[in-house]
Amino acid sequence: MALSLKKLSIICQKYGMENLAGSDGLNKNVRWIHTVEDKDILEFLRGGELVFTTGIVLKNNGYFDFVHTASALIDKKAAGWVINIGPYIKKIPDELIDFCNKNKFPLFTLPWKEKLVDITYDLTHIIMENDEKVSSLSKNFSNVIYRNGDLSRSIEDLEREGFMSNAIYKVLYIDPLLDKGLQTDYKLKINSCLKHFILADGDKAIVVVSSFNTYDIDDIISQISSYYDDLGIKFRIGLSNEQKGIDYLDRLYKQAKIACEYSHDYDMHITEYKDTGLYQVICNIEDENILSNYSNLLLKDIKDYDAKNGTNYLEIIELYILKDGSVNDVAQELNVHRNTINYRLKFIKDYFNINMSIESLSRIYLAIIIDKVKGR
Numbered sequence: 001m002a003l004s005l006k007k008l009s010i011i012c013q014k015y016g017m018e019n020l021a022g023s024d025g026l027n028k029n030v031r032w033i034h035t036v037e038d039k040d041i042l043e044f045l046r047g048g049e050l051v052f053t054t055g056i057v058l059k060n061n062g063y064f065d066f067v068h069t070a071s072a073l074i075d076k077k078a079a080g081w082v083i084n085i086g087p088y089i090k091k092i093p094d095e096l097i098d099f100c101n102k103n104k105f106p107l108f109t110l111p112w113k114e115k116l117v118d119i120t121y122d123l124t125h126i127i128m129e130n131d132e133k134v135s136s137l138s139k140n141f142s143n144v145i146y147r148n149g150d151l152s153r154s155i156e157d158l159e160r161e162g163f164m165s166n167a168i169y170k171v172l173y174i175d176p177l178l179d180k181g182l183q184t185d186y187k188l189k190i191n192s193c194l195k196h197f198i199l200a201d202g203d204k205a206i207v208v209v210s211s212f213n214t215y216d217i218d219d220i221i222s223q224i225s226s227y228y229d230d231l232g233i234k235f236r237i238g239l240s241n242e243q244k245g246i247d248y249l250d251r252l253y254k255q256a257k258i259a260c261e262y263s264h265d266y267d268m269h270i271t272e273y274k275d276t277g278l279y280q281v282i283c284n285i286e287d288e289n290i291l292s293n294y295s296n297l298l299l300k301d302i303k304d305y306d307a308k309n310g311t312n313y314l315e316i317i318e319l320y321i322l323k324d325g326s327v328n329d330v331a332q333e334l335n336v337h338r339n340t341i342n343y344r345l346k347f348i349k350d351y352f353n354i355n356m357s358i359e360s361l362s363r364i365y366l367a368i369i370i371d372k373v374k375g376r
Contacts, residue, residue, distance in 0.1 A: 003130045005030050005050065005079050005106055008123060015114045017082060020092060021100035021107040028079045028106065033123050035116075039069065047077035050123070052116060055088030064089070066096040074105050081105070086112025137161060141199050141208060144246060145253045155246055163197075163210060165246045172207040172220070173238040173256035175264065176228060206253060210246075221270065236263040239272045258283050258373075265372050278369045291370045298367040301352055313348050314368070320345065321365045 006026040009019055019026070031048030034041075037057045045051070051073055058064050073081055081100075083089055092109060100107040110119070140154040155165055199206040209220065221237065228235045238260025240252040255273040262279050263271040273280065285291055302314045316330065320341075323329035327345070331338040348354055354364070 003030050003127060004028070008050065008126065009080075009106075009108065011126065012108075012110075012119065012123070015119050016111045017108050017114075017119075019106060020109050021097045022080070022103070022105040024101075025080070025104035025106045030079045030123075030127065032127060033120055035120075036069075036073075039072065042069075042072050042076055045073075045076040045078060048079050049076075050079050050082065052082045052084070052110075052120065053089075054084040054086070054116065058088045066093050067099050070096060070099055070103075070105060070107070074103055079106070080108060082108040082110050084112055084116065085109050133161075137197055138199055141197060141249070144249045145199070145206070147250055151247070158246060163208075163246060166244060167246065168211040168242050168244050169246060169249060169252060170209050170217070170242045171240040171249065171252040171256040172209070172224075173201075173240075173253070173260040174205040174207065174224060175236045175238075175260050176203060176205075177234040177236065206256070208249065236260055236268070237270045238263060239270070241273055254283070261373070278366060279373060282370055282373045288374065291374055295367045295370040295374070298364055299371060302348075305352075313344065313352075316341065316344055317348060317354075317361075317364060318368050321361050321368075 004026070005028045008030055009017065009026065029048060030050045031046075032050075033052065034045060034049040035052045035054075036042060036045075037053060037055070053069075055064060070081060083092060085091070092107070097107065099105075110116075136157065139149075140157045143149040143151060143154040144158070159165055197208045199208065207220065207224075209217075217239070224235075224237065238256045238258065240255035240259065243252055258279050259271040259273040259276055262276040263269065282291065299314065302317070306312060306314055312334075316334070319330045319333055320327075323333070327338050327341050331341045334341070345356070349356055354360060
């Protein structure tokens with residue numbers, strides 16, 4: 001849903017704007033336009049701008065460092081660079097073309113006869129129209145996902161934008177693993193090149209894909225990975241099932257979120273809802289008291305003991321279950337001797353009166369899962 005540089009460049013062909021280099025970077029998104037004639041102006045860029053340069057600064061000092069400016073624009077995450085060919089800049093240096101191709105940074109030329117004010121006016125209008133469209137889509141998708149407002153009206157509006165009510169949908173829930181220090185300075189803007197709709201959920205992102213736009217999940221995940229890798233941010237993804245009908249998006253959202261939480265609890269990168277096992281059952285039980293009472297009945301004594309004495313008996317039980325009763329594997333995981341694990345398991349059995357049978361351990365494991373899912 002973001003406005004790509006490729007789309008804008010096609011629109012600007014009527015003004016004689018030509019792509020001279022960096023065509024591999026045309027999938028970048030444009031959030032605004034800006035004129036840069038001096039290196040000091042670069043500090044005002046925020047990323048995603050299509051930058052225009054007439055070269056008027058050459059009128060006074062006769063020198064312009066093209067490659068250095070291109071490098072600075074890349075550092076500022078500019079979408080691309082348009083250079084006016086005319087009285088100040090008569091030819092694009094070959095070294096600039098080579099640099100932009102090497103760095104996949106889109107470089108364009110624009111004939112001097114075209115009025116820059118007309119072009120910037122048109123582009124500004126197009127960007128603002130797209131922003132209004134995205135804002136409207138965000139509101140309507142939010143209404144459907146969170147069951148707010150006039151659902152029928154929102155679904156009708158989405159259908160007019162091509163998101164048909166009888167299409168097949170899938171939702172991805174993305175959790176960037178941001179440090180607390182970054183939380184205050186960094187606001188997530190996932191302006192990826194995806195052609196599917198992306199909705200912010202705090203610092204998380206919800207991607208809605210539909211059969212209206214043919215999609216390949218592996219390709220989408222690859223694009224998302226590239227986006228976050230470029231930012232140096234680790235992330236987890238939860239994927240919902242596929243479901244026909246846009247009015248099921250609220251359920252698909254919950255599925256994707258559950259899958260993402262599963263990824264977090266088990267230190268996985270990507271998880272599909274169908275693979276979350278007991279999480280599906282627990283998260284679809286509406287009576288919170290039933291779950292809390294069950295979990296407290298089996299785990300409260302151990303949790304209280306661990307909290308009071310600084311022990312990790314609950315962790316040992318969970319690992320013992322997950323490692324299929326292998327004392328050696330538990331010892332290796334905790335980096336202790338196997339005799340230490342044997343001693344602690346015996347203490348757990350005797351002190352907490354826990355029967356280490358399959359049935360008993362299954363009940364405890366269910367309580368542990370409930371505690372994780374409901375304890376957030």
